Amino acid sequence: MxxxxxxxxxxxxxxxxxxxxxxxxxxxxxxxxxxxxxxxxxxxxxxxxxxxxxxxxxxxxxxxxxxxxCHEASGRALKASLATGKGTADLRDWEECDALFVLGVNAASNAPRMLTALSDAVRRGAQVVHVNPLVEVGATRTIVPHEFVDMALFKSTATSTMNLQVRLGGDLALIRGMSKVVFEAAEADPSVLDTAFLRAYTNGLEDYRALVDATPWAELVRQSGLSEERIREAAAIYLGSERTVISWCLGVSQHEHGVDTVREIVNLLLLRGNVGRPGTGPSPVRGHSNVxxxxxxxxxxxxxxxxxxxxxxxxxxxxxxxxxxxxxxxxxxxxxxxxxxxxxxxxxxxxxxxxxxxxxxxxxxxxxxxxxxxxxxxxxxxxxxxxxxxxxxxxxxxxxxxxxxx
The missing domain is CATH 3.40.50.740 (Rossmann fold)
Known part of the structure; x- marks a missing residue:
């Protein structure tokens, strides 16, 4: 035409x-x-x-x-931090992780097949933490379409164990606060950090520690919109997990601080060696089928x-x-x-x-x-x-x- x-x-x-x-x-x-x-x-x-x-x-x-x-921020940040513009976690890692953090994703409308993975994770005992300014319905419960009995009886299953309502753009402050708790815990028990992994595969640890230490709790609370107690609860889930996946979508990447937030996510994962092992890694949720x-x-x-x-x-x-x-x-x-x-x-x-x-x-x-x-x-x-x-x-x-x- x-x-x-x-x-x-x-x-x-x-x-x-x-x-x-x-x-x-x-x-x-x-x-x-x-x-x-x-x-x-x-x-x-x-x-x-x-x-x-x-x-x-x-x-x-x-x-x-x-x-x-959509994910230009993710690609830039991952390339700078891990030398690859892709996430390192796939669906198998979701199935094997002990904790799954999901930031800035409305799975019910934008990634509906993801709901099955979330409900399966909760069913097997994993901790699933949603981070979003609005608690979406899909971040609480879902009816899995291929479970015919559940569909017939309108029986829903949980898709989360915790929901954190951050301020718009407050994800970075939340992750920085979780890193702060990790460093605090490492002072009492150095094994909290995967020192062998950090020594072999990373650099700049002390610079990052200094940055985190210099960020006051009052500022983290103000920027995140969460209380210090809630940030510590999220950090406790991370510390209690041997294998952690952190996933995010456009709520993180389509923001002025998108690159910085993704790099902060990677830093938190690296502290405990949650990259390159089964059940671990960063996992950006793509908006299109073949980006x-x-x-x-x-x-x-x-x-x-x-x-x-x-x-x-x-x-x-x-x-x-x-x-x-x-x-x-x-x-x-x-x-x-x-x-x-x-x-x-x-x-x-x-x-x-x-x-x-x-x-x-x-x-x-x-x-x-x-x-x-x-x-x-x-x-x-x-x-x-x-x-x-x-x-x-x-x-x-x-x-x-x-x-x-x-």
């Missing part, structure tokens, strides 16, 4: 004409960096790899994606480490300079440095943090292209020229009366 300014409607267009229009606009740019290519986290690994290959062969690293707006796959397959505005290998194997000359992330792409639309926007899936105008500002930016583009499985709000907010290119979802087949379509 192509936007017709005269009628203010989308009208049919052939694939050949659509591709010709895209090619004409891209060739007409003064630099490939005047185009930006967005990616949704629901793409397959194969589609993702081919998409970034096309973009880099075209000549730009302007590859913003949905993770810029991590996107990054692994090259969707990153920063050139990946394997750029030279990509050039060698695929016989292209990819750019080596950093491109634009989501926020810089939107700013580029406003200042005129981004003239063409291509959205591979997603709902860009509503996914970005400032809807009116994003919409205004898109309207200033010469061309916007949306590749979509279904219509969404972003199709109503477009540039001077606009295309909607329909595609099938990964589980769909184009079966028509004449037979399977190619």
């Amino acid at each position: 192509s936007y017709d300014a005269a009628t203010d409607r989308y009208v049919p267009i052939s694939w050949d004409d659509a591709f010709a229009l895209i090619g004409e606009e891209l060739r007409g740019l003064a630099s490939p960096d005047e185009a930006s290519f967005y990616t949704s986290g629901r793409l397959s690994n194969e589609a993702t790899f081919l998409y970034q290959l096309m973009v880099r062969e075209y000549g730009t690293n302007n590859l913003p994606d949905c993770s810029n707006m 991590q796959g996107n990054r692994t397959c090259g969707i990153d505005h920063r050139p990946p480490a394997w750029t030279d290998r990509l050039a060698e194997v695929c016989r292209i000359d990819p750019p080596r300079h950093a491109g634009l992330d989501t926020v810089k792409t939107i700013r580029g639309m406003h200042d005129g440095t981004v003239k063409v926007f291509v959205g591979m899936g997603g709902n860009f105008v509503l996914a970005a943090p400032d809807t009116p500002y994003t919409a205004e930016g898109l309207s200033r583009c010469r061309l916007t292209v949306q590749v979509s499985t279904k219509l969404n709000r972003s199709h109503l907010v477009h540039g001077e020229k606009a295309l909607i290119l329909p595609c099938l979802g990964r589980t769909e087949r184009d079966q028509q009366q004449s037979g399977p379509q190619g």
